[in-house]
Amino acid sequence: MASLGIQARITGRAPTRGLLVSNHLSHLDIVIYAAALPCCMVSKVEIARWPFFGKLARAAGTIFVDRSSRTSAEIATQEVAERLKGPVPVLFFPEGTSTDGSQVLRFHSRLFTPAVAAAAPVTAAAVRYVVEDGTPERELCWYGDMEFLPHIWKMLGVGGFTAEVCFGEPQVYTGRRAAADATQAEIEAMRTGRALTLQ
DSSP: OTTTTEEEEEESOOOSSSEEEEOOOOTHHHHHHHHHSOOEEEEEGGGGGSTTHHHHHHHTTOEEEOTTOHHHHHHHHHHHHHHTTSSSOEEEOTTSSOOOSSOOOOOOOGGGHHHHHHTOOEEEEEEEEEETTOOOGGGTOOOTTOOHHHHHHHHHTSOOEEEEEEEOOOBOOSOHHHHHHHHHHHHHHHHHSSTTSOO
16 A cells, blocks of 8 residues: 555454455555454456456455356355454455445345355445545546556655545444444434544
């Protein structure tokens, strides 16, 4: 993060176990969360082939899932269940894709299933990018049909910026759809309210 000119600002208490869910702005989120706390990540299988980020993800023990394959999703769900028994939280991005930050997309609920079944705590987290010169957040986001390398070069052309991460309080849910809807609403509130402002 230092080499990319990224500063980190963390509010709330990072979870030590359970499921951690977040909105998703770009590939930078992987680096930001890896720096913020020990965790295991769930990511789309394409990232395994990316330069730098793919190597980082593989080294961190990322669970890769092919979103077009029901079998892959079932295997990933089983692996999440096993990892939830471990000493670090499992992080995933329920939107299923990265966005320009203008809204938090409706969360997919499948990967909440292991946490609900195990009564494991689920923690919502919001990430936001803030550029000192007022550059809009979307200029740092990777979304739509953007190509990977051109976006990297564009991001490097932006002056230093701050990645703000806010952790909510762990909650236990009795249904996966309820967990998805509640954490989405919580993250939207953190993104639009004062929850990401340092006290």
